[in-house]
Amino acid sequence: MSMELTLRTERWPIAGAFAISRGAKTEAEVVVVELCDGPFRGRGECVPYARYGESSESVMAAIEGQREPIACGLDRIALQAAMPAGAARNALDCAFWDLEAKRSAAAAYRLAGLPPPRPLLTAYTISLGTPEALADAAAKASMRPILKIKLGAAGDPERLAAVRKAAPHCDLIVDANEGWTADCLAENFAACARAKVKLVEQPLPADRDRALASIERTVPVCADESVHDRASLPALSGKYDAINIKLDKTGGLTEALALAHEARQAGFAIMVGCMVSTSLAMAPAMLVAQRAQWVDLDGPLLLARDREYGLRYEGSTIHPAEPRLWG
Helix, strand or coil: CCCEEEEEEEEEEEEEEEEECCEEEEEEEEEEEEEEECCEEEEEEECCCHHHCCCHHHHHHHHHCCHHHHHCCCCHHHHHHHCCCCHHHHHHHHHHHHHHHHHHCCCHHHHCCCCCCCCEECCEEECCCCHHHHHHHHHHCCCCCEEEEECCCCCHHHHHHHHHHHCCCCEEEEECCCCCCHHHHHHHHHHHHHCCCCEEECCCCHHHCHHHHCCCCCCCEEECCCCCCHHHHHHHCCCCCEEEECHHHHCCHHHHHHHHHHHHHCCCEEEECCCCCCHHHHHHHHHHHHHCCEECCCHHHHECCCCCCCCCEECCEECCCCCCCCC
């Protein structure tokens, strides 16, 4: 019996709106892949991202292009060479991992040679807005240990000062989403230092980040849009202190685990992040996050509702997935 591939798009409403330097949205559009092999079914979820030239249509087409190879026996290992890194391969890769776990009756972490996953503490994201809006959101979330603040526009020092005043005891991560320029780096880094920010994500556009090599980084800097898979690592040296691993960038759990290993060997700290998506996308990322210094897997917390058997969140603590969700 040949393996069957099914795929679909789903739309999940966001609780309110989610805004970054590139715009805002009110729903998360995801692509879900299912691989069926007799009684066994594996699932994976990805988020097409326009920043990387992806759309739901292009991702669906790329996955459809693998229908015949999958029916003819393409497996997870061969998939790595058959498709480039990105959202489409992520959905298929994670579906293969889930299928392998179901077939073998062994948890995905065992198949990956990892210890049992433990609960983790995630950052909670505050969307870009006015200083007043950010302060209000931060105050409401101030019982959470770690807040991730979306910045990337004129007036960011004022936004950051307002957040720090509203949430004086929280650890802060700043994500500029490529929204700063070399001219404002010194001022914004100084504001981050005053606010005791723990990490700054992707302050400059990925193709214009050379200034990071020549400025004093008073706060550790994390590559996001500048890093996708292992091939990205050499260009980051001297500019970044950490990398943000997202499965939609790496093209799945397989490459994400390999990237984390090589990044640690190269001296980079690890952050594991996500797009706004459901627990089906978070579950495999939890395996990569087990040895990360920073975890940002709050996607389901930003949705109006999550899918059935979703991850259990107790405040900002995430518990590993149940097998009926994934892995």
